[in-house]
Amino acid sequence: MATVSALGYALLCALHRGPLTGYDLVQRMAKPIGYYWTARQSQIYPELARLSAAGLIEHDAEDGPGPRQRKTHRLTAAGRETLAAWLVEPPAPRAPRDEAVLKTYALAAADPDRMREFYLAEAEAYQRRLDDFRAQHAELRSRNGDDPAHPQFGAYATLELAVLSTPVRIQWCRWMAERMAELGRRRAR
Amino acid sequence: MATVSALGYALLCALHRGPLTGYDLVQRMAKPIGYYWTARQSQIYPELARLSAAGLIEHDAEDGPGPRQRKTHRLTAAGRETLAAWLVEPPAPRAPRDEAVLKTYALAAADPDRMREFYLAEAEAYQRRLDDFRAQHAELRSRNGDDPAHPQFGAYATLELAVLSTPVRIQWCRWMAERMAELGRRRAR
């Protein structure tokens, strides 16, 4: 049994609803799946070759725009089984690398007024993302994506989490901005 | 100006409140800072050497337990300045790699009953982490860490976010488990 990397599983996940080209996968790793798992094309193409060698995906080819052939990849029966087995396994606890929180830990080393601006900018950035999430969430719901039996329910559920958790983050950023303002006023006296 | 990696800044952050040995940093990257930034010792020791070469940290040495000297690292004035300048800069948007959410995207490829167990296990794991967060949060508050002027306020603020956002995650996991149960019942009919 060939061992599959996390990236490999991410590609199998992306392919679970139907065939896609490498280019399609690059797009998905940027936008919908990219919210919780990303990869560059320089990772994706070699990984597709590995999955293919392991017999988990297959493709057919036709003439494409560039000098190479356009390949449409799909899961094999083995790929679908491997994916299904992995899905139900408890995830290995991963490191959540959050730069804004890291900066918060050391915030005493920076100027409170500058940090206040930092948190306000963060809040705005998350607000824009939230608007995006809400739009997609509503769009999917209008097409019955909120039905657990609907093939898009998985995508809907990831947006549900985004729509629930992003406001908490915004709230925290605003709270931080308030604390920094308070500290600035106290320092000024 | 030597460019500093994200890991380098993480170490500068960890050192902002006072000198630490490499071993101390390894511990911090596992427990308090590790909740939002992690690194293994095999990364930390070489990075300390780089920061030292760049003049951002310095150390004094005494005889230690093993065959090598024990070194206590602290920020230099240049290190403190570099850190302060970095803190107020808006973070480069990072990929949040969340395996459980990735699995959710492809959940249609798995058995609903097994997925229900998956989300219940996730909820429990997050509940345990929340208990831990709440204990540390309360502990810091009891020592005035909730005062923005207190040197520990940065650490307190990171826990504040954890205490706010983890319940949302647990709620979502339970909601997912419910959806999976519903789907299982429907499939059974």
Place this chain on the structure above:
DNA sequence: TGGGACTATGTCAAAAATGACATAGCAATG
């Protein structure tokens, strides 16, 4: 008709991260 964006596939070097190995004193536990 020229320039830019989009489709599409890949390679390469470099940097970052992981997991395992290596060394050694000191303290506690059984």
Place this chain on the structure above:
DNA sequence: CATTGCTATGTCATTTTTGACATAGTCCCA
């Protein structure tokens, strides 16, 4: 008195990820 765990520092090979380069057809807009 042997084993285990903790302090403490480092190396090494391998894997993963990043960022840049390379190629080429089509479509759209000015």
